[in-house]
Amino acid sequence: xxxxxxxxxxxxxxxxxxxxxxxxxxxxxxxxxxxxxxxxxxxxxxxxxxxxxxxxxxxxxxxxxxxxxxxxxxxxxxxxxxxxxxxxxxxxxxxxxxxxxxxxxxxxxxxxxxxxxxxxxxxxxxxxxxxxxxxxxxxxxxxxxxxxxxxxxxxxxxxxxxxxxxxxxxxxxxxxxxxxxxxxxxxxxxxxxxxxxxxxxxxxxxxxxxxxxxxxxxxxxxxxxxxxxxxxxxxxxxxxxxxxxxxxxxxxxxxxxxxxxxxxxxxxxxxxxxxxxxxxxxxxxxxxxxxxxxxxxxxxxxxxxxxxxxxxxxxxxxxxxxxxxxxxxxxxxxxxxxxxxxxxxxxxxxxxxxxxxxxxxxxxxxxxxxxxxxxxxxxxxxxxxxxx
Numbered sequence: 001x002x003x004x005x006x007x008x009x010x011x012x013x014x015x016x017x018x019x020x021x022x023x024x025x026x027x028x029x030x031x032x033x034x035x036x037x038x039x040x041x042x043x044x045x046x047x048x049x050x051x052x053x054x055x056x057x058x059x060x061x062x063x064x065x066x067x068x069x070x071x072x073x074x075x076x077x078x079x080x081x082x083x084x085x086x087x088x089x090x091x092x093x094x095x096x097x098x099x100x101x102x103x104x105x106x107x108x109x110x111x112x113x114x115x116x117x118x119x120x121x122x123x124x125x126x127x128x129x130x131x132x133x134x135x136x137x138x139x140x141x142x143x144x145x146x147x148x149x150x151x152x153x154x155x156x157x158x159x160x161x162x163x164x165x166x167x168x169x170x171x172x173x174x175x176x177x178x179x180x181x182x183x184x185x186x187x188x189x190x191x192x193x194x195x196x197x198x199x200x201x202x203x204x205x206x207x208x209x210x211x212x213x214x215x216x217x218x219x220x221x222x223x224x225x226x227x228x229x230x231x232x233x234x235x236x237x238x239x240x241x242x243x244x245x246x247x248x249x250x251x252x253x254x255x256x257x258x259x260x261x262x263x264x265x266x267x268x269x270x271x272x273x274x275x276x277x278x279x280x281x282x283x284x285x286x287x288x289x290x291x292x293x294x295x296x297x298x299x300x301x302x303x304x305x306x307x308x309x310x311x312x313x314x315x316x317x318x319x320x321x322x323x324x325x326x327x328x329x330x331x332x333x334x335x336x337x338x339x340x341x342x343x344x345x346x347x348x349x350x351x352x353x354x355x356x357x358x359x360x361x362x363x364x365x366x367x368x369x370x371x372x373x374x375x376x377x378x379x380x381x382x383x384x385x386x387x388x
Contacts, residue, residue, distance in 0.1 A: 030102045030338050035078040036071075036325075038063070038318065039103030041094040041118065042110030044083040047233045050260045052110045054311030055132055056081050057302045058294075059107060062318035072325055075337045077318075084114045091117040099125060104341045105348065107317050108145065110310065112136035112152070112182040119145055128345035130321055132313035135256060136181045140373020144345050146352060148313045148320070148363065150281060151374045152182060155255045156189030158379055159227060159279055162253075164195040166225075171199040173223030175216055175238060177230050178204040186229035186255055210234055217242035228254045232261035239272045248273040249387065255279050259308040262384050273388040280382040281363040282309035294362040312362045320358040320367065324351040 030037070040059065042052035060079050067076040080101060082094040091114040098106070106122065108131035109115040115134030122129055123142040130146045131139060137153045140146055150158070163172060174190075177183035194200070201223055203216035217238065220226055224247060228235050235254060239246075251274065254261075258278040262269045269276065284307055286292045294315060298307055328347050329335055335347065358367040364377030 029100050030104055030340055033102045033104070033338050035076045036337060037102045037104050038077060038079050038321070039098035039101075039106040040079065040081040040108070040110075041084045041091060041098065041114060042081065043086040044081070046085040046087075048086040048111055048231065050232075050263070050306055050308070051133065051310045052081075052083070054260070054306045054308050055107070055110050055314040057306060058298065058311035058313075058315040059132075059318050061297065061301060062315045062322075066318070066322050072322065072335065073329065077322070084109065086111045086113060088113045088117045090114070092121065095121045099127070099341070103127065104339060104344050105129070105321055107132060107314060108139070109134045112139060112185075113180070115139045116181065126342040126345045128321075128341075128348040130317045132317045133256065133310045136185050143349060143353075146369050146373045147375050148317045148367070149256060149309075149375065150279075150379065152185035153189040154374060155279055156186040156191075156229065157193045159186070159229070159253070159255065160190045160193035160195075162279070162381065163190075163198065163225070163227065164193075167198055168195055169197045170225075171201060171223060173201045173203070173220035173226040175203050175205075175213075175220065175226060175228045175230065175235075177206065177210075177234065179206040180230075182257065183230045187227075190227065190229065205234065211237070213238045213241050217245050221245050222247060223250060225251050225253065228252055229257070230254070231257040232259070232264060236261055236264055236267045236269075239269075239274070239276070240267065243272050243274075246274060251275045251277060251387075253277050253279075256281075256309060258384065259310055260306070263305050263307075269385050270388075272385065275383065275387040276385040277381060277383045280309055280380055281377060282312040283380060283382055284308065284312075290360055290362045290365075309363065316358065316361040316363050316367065319361070321348070323358055324348055324356050327351060327356065 042055055043049050044052045063077045063079050084090040084094050106129040108129035109118050110133050112134045119139050119141055128144050133149045135149045135152045137151050176187045203219050283291055328351055333347050352369050361367050368376045
């Protein structure tokens with residue numbers, strides 16, 4: 001009996017050691033890192049593939065520049081990106097691969113639906129992320145998450161302010177995707193901030209009816225201003241189907257989802273007689289400043305087809321993270337190449353919560369963040385295409 005008890009005790013100890021070891025692995029994935037690893041999940045294929053491609057290209061360009069300048073105290077950075085096809089169901093697998101592969105800090109996701117899933121998973125592991133373009137208001141819901149893009153609520157609010165100033169007492173049209181967090185989130189804030197004197201002709205669509213917009217076009221055909229808080233694929237399809245029906249002097253007004261609409265394969269925006277504009281934080285036709293410098297470098301390396309604000313924002317994300325790490329080191333913090341994601345997150349949160357400002361960015365001269373993770377920087381109205 002005594003022998004059996006000893007064996008049972010040894011087995012129990014072995015099991016406990018295995019459990020502790022398994023738990024310990026969660027904080028030791030970075031033990032073999034030789035570079036600082038930045039993780040990212042985004043659409044490299046599918047309808048939103050242009051966004052993911054621009055983000056990866058731009059982030060890699062920033063990393064290459066930082067590494068060429070010596071990295072952080074001689075330690076270089078590495079980008080590891082995975083394709084989620086803008087599908088939240090793919091995010092858990094991508095996240096696990098990134099985390100177990102040594103990810104220490106992240107750009108989060110490119111789009112909002114996977115971003116909401118990333119928010120929860122990264123909070124559990126205390127992984128810091130600064131997303132370039134996942135704009136849903138709840139993406140930075142936890143203290144480890146921040147946005148370089150305007151949050152949906154802010155986009156809706158700013159868009160409403162523009163409409164209030166220019167269309168008071170008039171009738172406007174709205175075209176949005178009701179079963180999508182990005183589109184529905186922006187429109188909800190737009191409605192909440194719209195002047196009561198403005199009449200809205202509201203139309204919507206879902207995945208089930210995203211190919212034929214004849215009903216929506218008929219409802220909006222007499223509207224002189226159409227707010228379209230949706231991505232470029234359905235927007236371009238709407239414009240083509242309605243180009244001879246919608247009033248030719250109408251103005252299409254989108255948010256960051258319009259970025260890249262003038263470079264879609266198979267869509268010739270010059271055939272659209274209406275003016276196409278968007279709320280933005282990046283001017284892809286800039287002729288001076290940091291934006292111009294970025295544009296020249298990007299086009300020389302990758303061409304102009306995927307040049308958009310998602311990429312510009314990702315470029316700023318990498319430099320903002322690097323700048324915060326550098327500032328922390330200069331302030332006495334130690335950031336070894338094998339630092340755990342959680343420890344680095346605590347250091348970066350201290351910087352961002354303490355008023356860290358990124359100066360000279362492509363998407364803003366002076367960029368800072370609110371306590372809720374929302375970004376503070378100036379916005380511009382960008383005309384993608386003038387009326388014919």
